[in-house]
Amino acid sequence: MxxxxxxxxxxxxxxxxxxxxxxRRSGRRRRRNLAVPYAHLAPALIAIVLTTVYPxxxxxxxxxxxxxxxxxxxxxxxxxxxQYVRAFHDGTFFNSVWVTAWxxxxxxxxxxxxxxxxxxxxxxxxxxxxxxxALLILPFAVAPALKGFSWRxxxxxxxxxxxxxxxxxxxxTADVNWLGEPFWAQVVVVLTEVWGWAPLIALMLLGGxxxxxxxxxxxxxxxxxxxxxxxxxxxxxLLRPLLLIVIFLKAVFSLKLFDQxxxxxxxxxxxxxxxxxxxxxAQGFKFLDIGYASAISWILVVVLGVLAALYLFxxxxxxAK
Amino acid sequence: MRLALLRRRATxxxxxxxxxxxxxxxxxxxxxxxxxTEVVRTGALDDMGLLTGKPYGGQKIRLLICCxxxxxxxxxxERTGKEFTPRTGIEVEWANIPYESFLQxxxxxxxxxxxxxxxxxxxxxxxxxxxxxxxxxxGVMKQSGMNLNDFPPPFREAATAGDPKGTVYGIxxxxxxxxxxxxxxxYDKLGMKPPETWDEYISQLDKLKKSxxxxxxxxxxxxxSGQNLFTWLSMLWSNGGDLFDKDGRVAFDRPxxxxxxxxxxxxxxxxxxxxxxxxxxxxxxxxxxxQGNANTVLTWTWQYEDFSNPQKVKPDVAENVLPAQxxxxxxxxxxxxxxxxxxxxxxxxxxxxxxxxxxxxxxxxKTERAVALDKSDPEKATGVAVHVSNMLDEEVNKxxxxxxxxxxxxxxxxxxxxxxxxxxxxxxxxxxxxxxMAHGADVRTELAAAAKRIRQINEGEGx
Numbered sequence: 001m002x003x004x005x006x007x008x009x010x011x012x013x014x015x016x017x018x019x020x021x022x023x024r025r026s027g028r029r030r031r032r033n034l035a036v037p038y039a040h041l042a043p044a045l046i047a048i049v050l051t052t053v054y055p056x057x058x059x060x061x062x063x064x065x066x067x068x069x070x071x072x073x074x075x076x077x078x079x080x081x082x083q084y085v086r087a088f089h090d091g092t093f094f095n096s097v098w099v100t101a102w103x104x105x106x107x108x109x110x111x112x113x114x115x116x117x118x119x120x121x122x123x124x125x126x127x128x129x130x131x132x133x134a135l136l137i138l139p140f141a142v143a144p145a146l147k148g149f150s151w152r153x154x155x156x157x158x159x160x161x162x163x164x165x166x167x168x169x170x171x172x173t174a175d176v177n178w179l180g181e182p183f184w185a186q187v188v189v190v191l192t193e194v195w196g197w198a199p200l201i202a203l204m205l206l207g208g209x210x211x212x213x214x215x216x217x218x219x220x221x222x223x224x225x226x227x228x229x230x231x232x233x234x235x236x237x238l239l240r241p242l243l244l245i246v247i248f249l250k251a252v253f254s255l256k257l258f259d260q261x262x263x264x265x266x267x268x269x270x271x272x273x274x275x276x277x278x279x280x281x282a283q284g285f286k287f288l289d290i291g292y293a294s295a296i297s298w299i300l301v302v303v304l305g306v307l308a309a310l311y312l313f314x315x316x317x318x319x320a321k
Numbered sequence: 322m323r324l325a326l327l328r329r330r331a332t333x334x335x336x337x338x339x340x341x342x343x344x345x346x347x348x349x350x351x352x353x354x355x356x357x358t359e360v361v362r363t364g365a366l367d368d369m370g371l372l373t374g375k376p377y378g379g380q381k382i383r384l385l386i387c388c389x390x391x392x393x394x395x396x397x398x399e400r401t402g403k404e405f406t407p408r409t410g411i412e413v414e415w416a417n418i419p420y421e422s423f424l425q426x427x428x429x430x431x432x433x434x435x436x437x438x439x440x441x442x443x444x445x446x447x448x449x450x451x452x453x454x455x456x457x458x459x460g461v462m463k464q465s466g467m468n469l470n471d472f473p474p475p476f477r478e479a480a481t482a483g484d485p486k487g488t489v490y491g492i493x494x495x496x497x498x499x500x501x502x503x504x505x506x507x508y509d510k511l512g513m514k515p516p517e518t519w520d521e522y523i524s525q526l527d528k529l530k531k532s533x534x535x536x537x538x539x540x541x542x543x544x545x546s547g548q549n550l551f552t553w554l555s556m557l558w559s560n561g562g563d564l565f566d567k568d569g570r571v572a573f574d575r576p577x578x579x580x581x582x583x584x585x586x587x588x589x590x591x592x593x594x595x596x597x598x599x600x601x602x603x604x605x606x607x608x609x610x611x612q613g614n615a616n617t618v619l620t621w622t623w624q625y626e627d628f629s630n631p632q633k634v635k636p637d638v639a640e641n642v643l644p645a646q647x648x649x650x651x652x653x654x655x656x657x658x659x660x661x662x663x664x665x666x667x668x669x670x671x672x673x674x675x676x677x678x679x680x681x682x683x684x685x686x687k688t689e690r691a692v693a694l695d696k697s698d699p700e701k702a703t704g705v706a707v708h709v710s711n712m713l714d715e716e717v718n719k720x721x722x723x724x725x726x727x728x729x730x731x732x733x734x735x736x737x738x739x740x741x742x743x744x745x746x747x748x749x750x751x752x753x754x755x756x757x758m759a760h761g762a763d764v765r766t767e768l769a770a771a772a773k774r775i776r777q778i779n780e781g782e783g784x
Contacts, residue, residue, distance in 0.1 A: 069432045070450035070742050157597040158609050180599040268544035270757040285425040287745045
């Protein structure tokens with residue numbers, strides 16, 4: 001055996017080294033493969049952390065501290081759950097909870113009901129169906145502030161177009177002070193929500209209606225089902241999963257109602273249209289009580305979190321089915 | 322196990338980023354405070370009180386202000402570029418924050434001190450909230466030979482931003498009194514003159530209701546930045562009442578307050594002001610007048626610039642609407658609510674010297690006079706004056722239809738609202754109460770409820 005051959009590794013040793021190198025390489029490759037999705041997600045994750053997670057955590061910490069912006073530049077002492085306790089002793093807070101719940105119930109019911117009706121009408125093919133579907137998105141596309149100020153202006157009894165139109169069509173409403181009476185002001189805020197949302201919901205439901213195979217309807221028709229029975233026993237059960245999603249989505253947005261309150265009623269008359277989100281805003285940005293505003297916001301976050309969890313649970317159950 | 326390790330590694334950067342953000346948030350810069358006299362340069366002054374030799378030439382300063390496109394601000398902004406910058410070499414950038422978000426912006430800026438702005442403008446009631454973030458001005462004013470003697474009493478009070486020691490924190494640069502506007506054609510037809518007292522005014526409203534199709538009054542009883550309090554406060558003060566007594570106790574629910582409030586609310590209950598005005602703010606009330614739908618309106622003196630501008634209102638409105646003093650309570654003095662905009666130097670500014678130069682120029686009576694006389698462009702023309710010397714100046718009055726003189730008279734006995742930290746909450750409680758009364762709630766009950774709420778606020782509810 002020469003020296004050179006003596007330095008040469010034996011075949012098993014070589015195989016072992018190659019195998020070790022291969023293992024290292026495949027390990028690196030696997031790690032790289034596993035890291036790629038995280039790398040792709042990183043920009044979005046960083047954005048979410050900076051714009052959502054950090055403010056949420058920061059607001060939670062602030063909700064346990066006394067901090068009035070016009071007193072100190074930085075958050076003050078820890079006060080434990082005092083600000084949450086304060087909320088549950090605050091009549092104005094409960095008023096805003098009640099107003100929010102009432103708005104949510106009304107706007108979800110009317111938006112979804114009207115959206116479903118529009119969807120059922122447009123599901124029949126007609127010469128203007130495509131154009132109507134395209135136009136449906138417009139109310140939702142209007143900027144919320146513009147929507148609010150326009151409604152306020154147009155409902156002004158002195159020079160408002162809507163006021164005059166409604167008064168002409170329904171004479172008994174000619175003397176209604178739309179934004180001056182608590183009941184009508186609430187109705188107006190709900191109607192602006194329905195005006196914006198019902199067409200969008202109709203579009204969503206049209207997608208659902210389109211996915212129902214026509215054969216099912218044909219079979220029901222052959223079996224002698226009328227229009228109502230086909231809706232009751234065919235359309236409704238097949239559309240229900242989508243309707244649930246739409247209801248939850250609308251409920252979440254209704255609970256956050258803010259823009260119309262600021263631009264149309266300012267929370268009035270009295271406190272008749274002060275929603276929870278508006279109340280949190282007023283505490284934070286009008287009264288500069290950042291600690292209390294954070295506590296109220298977190299109460300809203302918890303409510304929305306419960307709804308979101310319920311939504312995810314229902315979605316998961318539907319997928320499992 | 323490897324997967325767990327990888328997950329840990331993957332979460333590490335996120336955790337680090339979060340920690341970095343938290344650290345950055347926690348380490349928000351707190352700039353060292355210096356007395357303004359230590360920061361500004363001294364030397365020879367020109368005819369406008371500005372330092373000669375352009376010592377701050379080339380610097381650019383930023384002013385935190387709202388609504389800079391309205392005539393009352395636009396004239397000043399225009400003149401800045403034409404006169405101030407060539408004189409000093411200092412460029413000035415005016416921010417344009419919408420009024421709705423302006424108040425929160427100025428409080429946040431003065432509290433947090435980001436250093437983005439060098440000067441800040443505020444309305445009198447927010448002085449207490451802004452005070453901590455702006456420089457006291459007594460020292461530099463003395464250094465520059467300035468004082469507040471040429472301002473009416475309510476504006477001088479507002480300059481202290483509610484400081485109990487009377488330190489000056491801001492200098493008034495815009496200001497108005499509350500005034501009475503009426504249609505001369507209708508008043509002449511009915512043989513009436515502007516009312517001396519609120520009782521006389523209410524009887525005039527009754528006559529107007531019976532004999533003219535226009536609203537007798539375009540009131541503003543809706544919620545919105547406390548605008549439904551302006552007339553009420555003038556009536557309350559004129560009746561000898563006040564929001565708080567000398568000991569700081571709530572006083573508006575006492576007999577003189579109840580009487581004034583009942584008169585104020587009667588104007589909408591008797592439908593002299595239209596039912597819709599229960600939701601109107603200043604915008605809708607003045608729009609009603611501008612469109613020729615109302616015979617009288619109560620609003621600021623500056624509003625006359627709009628009422629008399631045929632490009633903004635109906636021609637018959639521009640020809641017929643005239644301003645007059647607010648009425649007073651029978652046998653008592655007239656009191657007008659006087660509102661002023663003040664400007665101060667932010668503590669967080671790195672360019673306080675240049676900022677002070679601009680503040681001196683902007684609040685100089687000569688600058689104000691030049692703007693008030695400049696009628697070359699109706700869009701930028703304004704007759705707003707805060708210096709008594711200008712409000713009494715014949716030429717200024719001739720160019721502005723006598724409104725400056727009317728304002729000066731009103732402000733002799735004018736009042737400002739309390740400059741306290743709790744004012745935003747107090748204002749909210751009061752404006753909701755007024756709004757509810759306009760909708761039919763009992764005056765005494767609502768005043769008592771508002772008083773109770775304000776006592777709770779004053780006692781530090783939730784603190």
